[in-house]
Amino acid sequence: MTYLDLSQYRMITDVKNKDNTLILEINKIYGVEVEIPYEEVEINDSIIKINAHPKRAENIKIGILNLISYSIANNLKSKITKRKTVYINEPIPLIGHTAFGLIERGRNIIQVRGHCGCNLNCIFCSVDEGEYSKTRKNDYYVDLEYLVENYKKMADFKGNKFIEAHLDGQGEPALYYPLVDLVQELVEINKKGNGIVSMQTNGTVLDYKLIDELEEAGLHRINLSINALDEKVAKMLSGRRDYNIEKILDIAEYIKNSKIHLLIAPLLLPNINDEEFKKVIDYAVDLDLRVKQNIINPLTGKRDPILGCQLCRVYQLGRKPKKMKVWDFEKFYDLLRRYELEYKKKGIDVKLITSPKDFGTHRRKRLPYPFKVGEVIKAKVVLDGRVKGEVLGVAKDRVIQIINCNNEQNLIGKTVKVRILRNKDNIIVGESI
Ligand SMILES: C[S@@+](CC[C@H](N)C(=O)[O-])C[C@H]1O[C@@H](n2cnc3c(N)ncnc32)[C@H](O)[C@@H]1O
Numbered sequence: 001m002t003y004l005d006l007s008q009y010r011m012i013t014d015v016k017n018k019d020n021t022l023i024l025e026i027n028k029i030y031g032v033e034v035e036i037p038y039e040e041v042e043i044n045d046s047i048i049k050i051n052a053h054p055k056r057a058e059n060i061k062i063g064i065l066n067l068i069s070y071s072i073a074n075n076l077k078s079k080i081t082k083r084k085t086v087y088i089n090e091p092i093p094l095i096g097h098t099a100f101g102l103i104e105r106g107r108n109i110i111q112v113r114g115h116c117g118c119n120l121n122c123i124f125c126s127v128d129e130g131e132y133s134k135t136r137k138n139d140y141y142v143d144l145e146y147l148v149e150n151y152k153k154m155a156d157f158k159g160n161k162f163i164e165a166h167l168d169g170q171g172e173p174a175l176y177y178p179l180v181d182l183v184q185e186l187v188e189i190n191k192k193g194n195g196i197v198s199m200q201t202n203g204t205v206l207d208y209k210l211i212d213e214l215e216e217a218g219l220h221r222i223n224l225s226i227n228a229l230d231e232k233v234a235k236m237l238s239g240r241r242d243y244n245i246e247k248i249l250d251i252a253e254y255i256k257n258s259k260i261h262l263l264i265a266p267l268l269l270p271n272i273n274d275e276e277f278k279k280v281i282d283y284a285v286d287l288d289l290r291v292k293q294n295i296i297n298p299l300t301g302k303r304d305p306i307l308g309c310q311l312c313r314v315y316q317l318g319r320k321p322k323k324m325k326v327w328d329f330e331k332f333y334d335l336l337r338r339y340e341l342e343y344k345k346k347g348i349d350v351k352l353i354t355s356p357k358d359f360g361t362h363r364r365k366r367l368p369y370p371f372k373v374g375e376v377i378k379a380k381v382v383l384d385g386r387v388k389g390e391v392l393g394v395a396k397d398r399v400i401q402i403i404n405c406n407n408e409q410n411l412i413g414k415t416v417k418v419r420i421l422r423n424k425d426n427i428i429v430g431e432s433i
């Protein structure tokens with residue numbers, strides 16, 4: 001008897017079966033079904049028994065593994081967003097797209113986007129994320145080793161000194177699996193140059209155990225999005241009835257008592273959550289007075305701010321709540337200055353208008369721009385795109401978002417001529433000509 005134990009493959013996080021169809025959970029939030037066309041197999045949880053002559057059994061084993069690889073490459077689906085998910089690995093470059101990979105903007109920060117897709121459906125979401133997205137058609141997941149290997153190259157290119165790896169993205173960064181391993185590997189790379197690792201999150205998938213593990217892994221800061229304290233308003237903003245603000249506040253308190261710096265990041269939606277926005281600021285100020293964290297950011301030699309106030313903006317492919325008024329930053333900063341003064345009168349010093357300097361962000365060597373805007377290049381179309389009308393091309397070690405296509409599936413595998421429309425920060429957008 002020959003056995004194939006699927007639990008030895010890290011990406012396979014659960015195995016079920018329905019007769020001869022394997023139902024695999026991949027990296028916790030993805031699923032794929034694989035039909036096994038061999039009669040000699042018996043499936044028992046993650047163990048597949050193969051009743052055949054050893055030579056044939058070995059061939060069946062290889063056959064099953066090939067079928068699994070093929071299915072992951074072609075039929076992976078997110079259990080969270082229900083969208084098709086592309087597993088990104090070599091040779092797809094990790095620079096060029098905003099949905100996955102690495103982004104550097106000529107600073108000492110490298111944005112790390114291991115995946116996209118979100119469990120919430122915030123009514124204001126700049127990237128129209130969540131299950132009910134009207135614009136997103138595919139999700140992407142980047143292989144851990146491939147992501148880390150490319151991160152290291154980029155950190156080295158930037159001189160690996162005082163680098164911040166920031167986990168953010170079009171979705172919920174904490175849904176990446178294995179998150180703790182990712183953080184640990186990035187910390188390992190950055191700590192040689194006194195750098196840090198930070199993460200933006202909506203907090204919904206954090207629990208005490210995960211926070212303990214992230215603390216152990218060396219995560220420096222969590223930027224936690226909280227936009228209202230009132231249960232009803234919080235649910236309404238998140239676009240989900242099961243959003244539980246009490247749980248998020250409990251998580252905030254737990255982080256505040258850990259070695260991970262807590263930054264609360266409320267978003268002002270003028271005319272929608274004005275009062276709640278102020279209540280979140282009051283909550284953060286009170287928490288900071290009650291529970292003192294003394295975590296020094298090696299990039300500044302100081303504590304990070306407790307608050308990172310944000311103003312809701314309108315994005316072309318984002319969501320905009322009907323009743324929201326659009327403010328400019330001048331008006332927003334005026335409001336924050338007023339709040340700062342009110343606190344001052346009470347003897348409390350709070351910084352509500354933060355600048356990149358407060359986080360140790362400074363200019364750093366940029367990656368070269370391989371394309372000029374307006375230039376016409378040849379790119380190989382390798383994948384379907386993130387939004388309707390988009391495919392992904394590859395040229396000169398960059399991914400190119402080729403937009404305004406109307407025959408996406410026909411283009412995949414072809415080499416096309418592309419006019420470059422954008423190259424800023426090595427986020428490359430072009431159109432097929
Ligand atoms: C796009 S989210 C991704 C990370 C994570 N899902 C979260 O919400 O924290 C990153 C940050 O952008 C903020 N954001 C979302 N939509 C926005 C908008 N329209 N204008 C300004 N900020 C926005 C969120 O509140 C969050 O703090």
Ligand code: SF4
Pocket residue numbers: 118119120121122125126127128129130170171172202
């Ligand atoms: S703002 Fe963040 S939490 Fe809300 S839907 Fe967008 S990505 Fe998800």
